[in-house]
Amino acid sequence: MMTGLEDLYREIILDHYRSPRNRGELPEPPAHRTEGFNPLCGDEVVVYVLVDAGTVADIRIAGQGCSISQSSASLMSAAVKGKSVEQVRDLIRTFKSMMSIHEARLEEGDGEDGAPGEPVDLDSLGELAALQGVVKFPVRIKCATLSWNTLAQALDELETAGVS
């Protein structure tokens, strides 16, 4: 493999890309369906989430995209299933701060050891930490966060609707 790319295309990522977990749809209702778009590249993700008694009881992912957006969605689905909505929101926050490290650096003038944002507890992310290499490829950050933003939106919609 060429230098640098191994940071991006970790084995876990390629595995989730080739065999995505929780792929498909859920009947709605009771599930809730939210679409997300990456307007830059046309990638789209559809998140079906079933919230029951404050817990993400089930989740399915549909749509199309690159290896980073697809594997991130797959990893996300595995990570959030069975967790409470509160835990899921925490996880979304942690994941997104891992993904925002580079943005902080860009503003600093791209210094290698520029000021990072809040320290991110990578251990709490488990397999998801495999996606941290994405921050070295800034244009791909949006690919990695697409499904997360879509899930966050789904949870917001459910909250507004009074379901969780």
Added chain:
Amino acid sequence: MTGPLDVAAVKKDFPVLAQQVHGHRLVYLDSAASSQHPQSVLDAMDDYYATTHANVHRGVYSLAEEADRRYEAARLAVGRFIGAPQPQEEVVFVKNATEAINMVAATWGRANLHPGDAVLLTDMEHHANLVPWLMLAEERDLELRWVGLGDDYRLDLDDLDRLLDGVKLVACTTMSNVLGTVTPFAAIAAAAHDAGAVVVADGAQSVPHLATDVGALGCDFLAFSAHKMLGPTGIGVLWGKAELLEAMPPFLGGGGMIRDVRRDGFSPNVLPWKFEAGTPPIAEAVGLAAAVHYLEAIGMDRVHGHELSLLAYAQRILAERFGDDLHVFGPEGTEDRGGVLSLAYRDVHPHDLSQVLDQAGVCVRAGHHCAKPLMRRLGVPATARASLYLYNEESDVDALADALESAGRLFG
């Protein structure tokens, strides 16, 4: 045409191409998005800033007069480059091709299109030649009609006469930025004029690569951007027939575009300044003129000939090395075609493809290329697009093929 292009010499004129990316020679295959600059363009802009800068049109001191002279000389150079009969009046400097088309929609369109009027577009258009018309259609309740795309990646003109019946405006690209297809624009324009329509040419892709003559094209308006033809960003051109421009209301209001302003109104300036409100991109005009001179010195026929021979080489090499694993969205062969190769490689996503290519120093563009209706028609969300220009050579195509092979291994 006086023999083939000396690419090695051309390359030396482009300082950006001398650099290394990730330890590899930079292989720039994204000129359809934006092209690189010869030293002469950079020098012309530097010299303008170092020796001449002042605001145009308003100064009587020699510095300002020289700025004015260079700015207006650029207009004449651009006019000559596209065969404009009255360059002094008809060449309007704008920000880019997008602004040029928006200007036509906002001025000619608002003055001439009324509820129920029909506008004919094609499935090949860039968003720049779609969204302004969609916006106007919404505002004015216009009927939009579409020329479809054939399976040969060319416009399907079988129905053209029916589609043109009663149409007020036709907006069509001269060359697709996704497929490389050169459209039969002159024939479409002739038929459109017979039907009484006004014709807008989106020349953003063809003007940089093909000899252009607005008379031969038969358009009423032509839009293009400097940054795709070796010039700087921040300047583009709207060419329009003088009588149409004359009859159009102004676009932006402000300094420079007026003849007189009173408390109760204004009268607009004469062409072309009527459409150039505010301080224009002067250094950019100077850079564009230098780009035009560079292209003219080489000759557009030679530029195009070079691109076509490189395109033929790429088509052959890619077919030999990848066979059915690689699909090119675009007409086969080199007839009515420019050097654009929109690729699908196995089921590797275009983003992943361009990421792997970047590691080998190969710059291609992944995405929908601002042509979402066309992508829908092609049935893909995105492609990886390699585009050729005068500074590309066979070794660039080889580097592309080698990098594609690495991508294939990675995503195997």
